Amino acid sequence: MATPRSCAQDAIACYLCAKPTQSYCITCQVTLCDKCARKHNDNFRHSSHNIVPFIEEEIELTFLSCQLHPGEKCKDHCRKCNKPVCNKCSSYGTHAGHDVMKFEKRVEDKKKKIEKEMDRIISLILEYQNIADNYDSRISNVISKFADLEQDVKMQRQLWHEEVDSMFDKLCFLMQYLKNKKFYALAKQQMDILNMISDMREKVEESKQILQSYNVSTVNAYQLKFKEYREPPEIDISCLNTLTDLETESVMDLNLEGFKAMLKKVSKPVMMGNINLFSTRKLLDEAKEIISIPTEQKPLFRVALVGNNEAWVSGITNTITRVDVQGSKVALFKSTCQEWPADIATSQLGELIYTDGSYR
Template structure:
């Protein structure tokens, strides 16, 4: 729609290049100018001709693009064969004989398409995105509440478990946090895809409205639609909430189940024992083993594995090097032994690597990158497999050099506590 003198007055037109009141108008470029900006405008576009008149004597018309070949010429037509804007000199010159289309017709047609697109985005698509964003926000709130409730439920049942099985709850908490992180990440990712488009579409609508008001042919003819992208709303997601199942029979059994993870504590009577050890907590192994992760080690053959936390492990094979790998198989650290290959490896509660050297009859510990001898086996005995207990002791499986005898020795530091 073309502006009228009354509409110009109602909106208080200012200079197109600053905030000062307009006093002049360039009929060629179709821009409003204050007195200070007249010379700036002419100097900036000095290759073009200008028609500066008082604002009340302005002539509203389309602003056709400048010809890139012929200075001071405007392109009022579009060459269909070459798909480029052309001026009168172009038509008489390099584009002579080609078919043309009136630039005004292209302008009006494209402008109608922009108006239609803008209306659909503003009246329909944005509201759909806002609705889906609100629904996802509600799902996030429910999910956070559910996970918090399950975490509280986990802590409620923790007091029924003996200190010896605290690792069960540590594992359960780790799994729950991982599930929560993954679950919320999926919802937040979906929300982000939906939410992030809304400002872009809002800005697009504003830009389109400015283009619609504009008389600049290039702004309209060069417009690229994003309607197809906006119509392609991110698909709804369906993420399943995990459930924490608990069963308590006071004084006899407690069971917990979180997806594939299951743990059970039972108390059994042992007749003839003192009252303070009358009941002993035991943990049932899983009826069904599930693979949590497969870690490529590139160690072949693979002899020994010792876990470090939940994401790493020391591994050793038929060479002198013990490697610490992460869950993806990347080598994070190495330790070189003095033996042909370690007979056994384990990790202390402080995370230090321990390995046995059967040939030299030693159990060694790696501290700060240096290897120290921790235990030397008795004469004619060689250490083999190892295990660090929760109390900080080390169990060492030993055999005689002639393999006729075997024993397990429990060490507290260098001191033998039990055989």
């Protein structure tokens, strides 16, 4: 660690313009180039400022004045109380007998820690920057994977008759949801890394200013933050696989993040029941009444099941009602349709979906 004298010789930047230093103002304790020294002197021409050549001035630390002993400077630091003290405080005052150290030594030790932390943060910036730069390729990879997945879905969709379109619509909806979820998660992680890099750079600049400061209070109050940057955040780079086990002969098995469905070629048309059942059934020759549920929708146009015990129903009004198997009203939703919903359905997450086919 350099002495105050050698520090003054090393700090060659002007306090105001960063040009090489030629002068030093003892009154303000700032370094100045010749041009700034003249301006400084003109600005304070009504008061006495002692400006001397920089090489002749030995910079001293700025100490606080003791509040208990007027005229005394707090040149010592009480380790027990963690407070600045003057010579009288440590000799026969409230800090007599305490472990006291010279503030020059404390400032020197603190600046060593600050300098060490600054060097370590600088070394971390490159590591974090490399992580941030890799996010672009990761995001592109996710988009590419989902592009392949979308193409795969379209090719398989052409192999089957139009009665299974509703199943593929739900599959594409889930796929888009998962794509956005992955994309925004990676984008947010990238932004967090970039923000952390910006914060570390600001910390480095702040550390540089502290290292050039001779103000005891400023150096003593500086907070070390390296522990906050020591470990980079965990990065989730996992991605989805394309659809697997797709057969072009008699069976097609779809599997995507919990969405499962199997289709088989049969002589009669097939339909998908509730998509959550993940099964196929043959149509009956005649309709069979299992239960009669009363609703307020007369006439009743559309029904969308919610699990096994409830359903959304709609008629010739813009109101969609949720009822249970006893016909009790569970919820009521007023749509934005001009007349009535053209169709209603539920997403895999149980959310209500409706269309206004005549106007949108």
